[in-house]
Structure formats: structure tokens, C-alpha cells
Amino acid sequence: MPLLDDDARSLPRVILSTRRMSENKTGNWRTMRPVIDRHICTGCQICWKYCPEACVKLTDKVPAIDMDFCKGCGICVEECPKRCVSFVPEASV
Numbered sequence: 538m539p540l541l542d543d544d545a546r547s548l549p550r551v552i553l554s555t556r557r558m559s560e561n562k563t564g565n566w567r568t569m570r571p572v573i574d575r576h577i578c579t580g581c582q583i584c585w586k587y588c589p590e591a592c593v594k595l596t597d598k599v600p601a602i603d604m605d606f607c608k609g610c611g612i613c614v615e616e617c618p619k620r621c622v623s624f625v626p627e628a629s630v
């Protein structure tokens with residue numbers, strides 16, 4: 538999370554994590570999760586390119602999302618050109 542100094546003209550300070558991605562598992566705080574409609578997905582890989590957690594895997598024509606690492610940010614939902622990624626509440630799964 539970028540930090541801001543009190544001075545409004547200052548640039549955000551970014552703290553980089555030194556932890557490996559494999560240690561960055563999602564806790565039980567995620568409230569929404571992406572679900573891909575396999576019948577509409579074209580396999581364009583846009584979701585794979587945009588996912589900041591690198592948890593979209595391209596093992597098949599339709600990508601698979603590793604929910605152990607997905608943070609539920611919704612970027613894949615927004616960026617999918619076919620609008621085939623739904624955002625559903627965790628409680629409903």
C-alpha cells in the first residue's frame with residue numbers, strides 16, 4: 538500500500554515486499570471471487586496478463602484461477618473483453 542507524507546506535493550512511498558509469491562496465500566478475508574464462464578471465454582489470455590497476483594493459469598484453452606492466491610480484486614472481471622468473468626460473493630460458493 539503506497540504511503541503519503543503529510544506534504545501534499547510529495548510522491549507516494551512504495552514498500553516492496555521481499556516475500557515470494559508462493560508465500561502470498563490469500564486469507565479468509567476475500568469477499569468476492571471471479572468465476573469464468575467456459576462457454577463464452579475465447580482464451581484470449583487478457584485476464585492472465587492483467588492479474589496482479591499471477592494466479593491465472595493457462596493450462597487449458599479456458600484459464601484456471603488459483604483461488605489459493607486470488608485476492609478478489611476484480612481486475613480480471615473488468616478487463617475481460619467478452620465480459621465472461623463474473624464476480625460472485627464468497628458466501629454463495
Ligand code: SF4
Pocket residue numbers: 573577578579580581582583584585599600616617618619620621622
Ligand atoms: S479475458 Fe475473458 S475471454 Fe479472455 S481468457 Fe480471460 S476469461 Fe477468457
Ligand code: SF4
Pocket residue numbers: 571587588589590591592593602606607608609610611612613614
Ligand atoms: S480477482 Fe484479481 S487476483 Fe483474482 S484472478 Fe482476478 S485479477 Fe487475479
